[in-house]
Amino acid sequence: MSELVVVGGGIVGVATCYYASMHGSRATLIERDEIASHASGFAFGGLHPRVENPVHSQMNDFAIASFDEHQRLDQLLRNNDCATSTWRMNESVALARDEQEATLMREACSKPSSHASWVDATELNKLEPRLCGTIPGGALTTQSAEVNAKHLTTAMYELANPTLISKEVVGCTLKQDKLVGVTLDDGTSIEGDCFVFAMGPWTSTALQWFGLAPAISPLKGQILRLRMAAAPFLHSFSIAGNYMSSKPDDLVWGGTTEESTGFDETTTPKAAQEIRTVLNHMTDALKNSEVELQTACLRPISADGNLILGAVPNYPNAYIASGGGRKGILYGPLMGKHIADQLANPTLAKAWEAFTPARFVPD
Structure with missing residues (x-):
């Protein structure tokens, strides 16, 4: 026993x-x-x-x-x-989709309890020139990491x-x-x-x-691992719950979907296209990138x-x-x-x- x-x-x-x-x-x-x-x-x-x-x-x-x-x-x-310890601090930026969202995010960043600072379009371009010029700004946080x-x-x-x-x-x-x-x-x-x-x-x-x-129910999420013929991103970026980040394996990981499909863990072309669409809203740098791997997994969501x-x-x-x-x-x-x-x-x-x-x- x-x-x-x-x-x-x-x-x-x-x-x-x-x-x-x-x-x-x-x-x-x-x-x-x-x-x-x-x-x-x-x-x-x-x-x-x-x-x-x-x-x-x-x-x-x-x-x-x-x-x-x-x-x-x-x-x-x-x-x-x-040797498998892979913790790394990685500054992240939550991007605003439009001016209305930018106003809300800017106000949130100005609160004393905020952990983020607002960066406007000009500052954002300095952080990452390859981001789409239509993005009005974002909330930058230094208290984030990846493993x-x-x-x-x-x-x-x-x-x-x-x-x-x-x-x-x-x-x-x-x-x-x-x-x-x-x-x-x-x-x-x-x-x-x-x-x-x-x-x-x-x-x-x-x-x-x-x-x-x-x-508890399963929430399916799919991710694309992309090979980009350019220098890696130095920050992690997200927009409306979707993200992209350059990983130590030299691939850019982009995702993720949220799908209620029961316990189905298969990948789908539809999800790949949805992820591509979101990534293209953030940057043009990934338009010609090759998909090295598409994955799907189930996250446990409580009631x-x-x-x-x-x-x-x-x-x-x-x-x-x-x-x-x-x-x-x-x-x-x-x-x-x-x-x-x-x-x-x-x-x-x-x-x-x-x-x-x-x-x-x-x-």
Whole structure:
């Protein structure tokens, strides 16, 4: 019997294993595919800590704490001689689509609490002359970074060294107020003391096993990796939630779409054209670029847009960790750390109790 069983080999599940290992616990990790084979392997990896969620202020706090944890994690990986540490600070500019949006963004930048500064069209041209001249300006922030999500997840996995079971979890065994085991697709059962379900959008199934509402759905996003015959961009740029950024692999990553297509992870020509259209609104430099790779992945979106993080009601040895959405890579390490810390010291459960799965107990 394992002390800790983690279901899901993405960044959240692997981070749980990694931080648990720092508490002296070696986890059993169950992943039906490969480590970081879904969203954690294809995500853009942008780390922008400000989310400005007016409904749930703790999401703002969690985003900032997550950014700080990424910096700490990067140092931990470097101290362990992890060549795959890919953290890099990268100034980003949110571009205004028109004068009306420029006015709103300029006003937002002028507020004392703003983390961004307004740059007009002239200043923007100095930052990047290849941007389209019709863009009236943008909000520049220096508190942003990028990571290679796949490499980061793999580095944590190698350091955690969990026992890997390459199977699919299809059910669980509940006895009174305790989860005693999970059932694999070959009919065998894995028993444990504590269980963490970090299955991305597939966590909706686990929620139902515990009588909770299936409050997570998949949001499909597609990205183009483009080869540009010119110098790389020195900043990351976004417009209306879409972005472009030059990566260390010498490719420009552009995206992303938002599609409600169930659990379909296939790429489509339609999405590629949509991404191209948005990129052409930002710059002419990518019009003749070649597509090296088009990817698609599913991000877990909760019913209320906030994380689902913590112990399952009535089953205190079972935990849910999902719902990061488009910022899953930003949130992932801290989500795993919170669960691992909570397992080592239950009094820490109150730290982010607003994200409790209990809010999805059916009426």
